[in-house]
Amino acid sequence: GENVEQHPSTLSVQEGDSAVIKCTYSDSASNYFPWYKQELGKGPQLIIDIRSNVGEKKDQRIAVTLNKTAKHFSLHITETQPEDSAVYFCAAKWGWGKLQFGAGTQVVVTP
């Protein structure tokens, strides 16, 4: 089955700097790669996703890149703000398969 590895497990950044989280996946059939943000005391919420026919997608300060050959995808957050502090999860799935999550990255944005 699919295996998703996520790095780093914790990330501390200064406000205004960029943050990058990287994930690798094992199943070359995976074609959908969402990113979820979990704030304290809440359930995860989708922030951006990318499909395998696209190499990059941006939404304001967040962007995701996908390298199908290397089987890895990354989340980029620019101009970080305190409200970006949260746990971020990457995930991968193919078609009707199961959504497989990474272990999560705790992002702390310090003023």
Added chain:
Amino acid sequence: DVKVTQSSRYLVKRTGEKVFLECVQDMDHENMFWYRQDPGLGLRLIYFSYDVKMKEKGDIPEGYSVSREKKERFSLILESASTNQTSMYLCASSFDRGTTEAFFGQGTRLTVV
């Protein structure tokens, strides 16, 4: 807005008790899921259901069962709670089995003593 509601935020149960975690979604979604969240392990799928009365095992189904009698409601059952089932439990739903967004509830923190 899609709403996925879990019946309890916090639960404390004794070892050996039968525990029911309830989840309701209000968007007529076909798929519903139960995940377990533990530090350093991410979200692990326990069971999912793609239709009423249908269920499939996820990655860690041992010690759990589920029930889906109505489309909007998906229950997770711990037949005999054990201390290693102390965890955060998250329910989610999605429109279909394809590549559509999963919406999560707020989670139930279960402690088994």
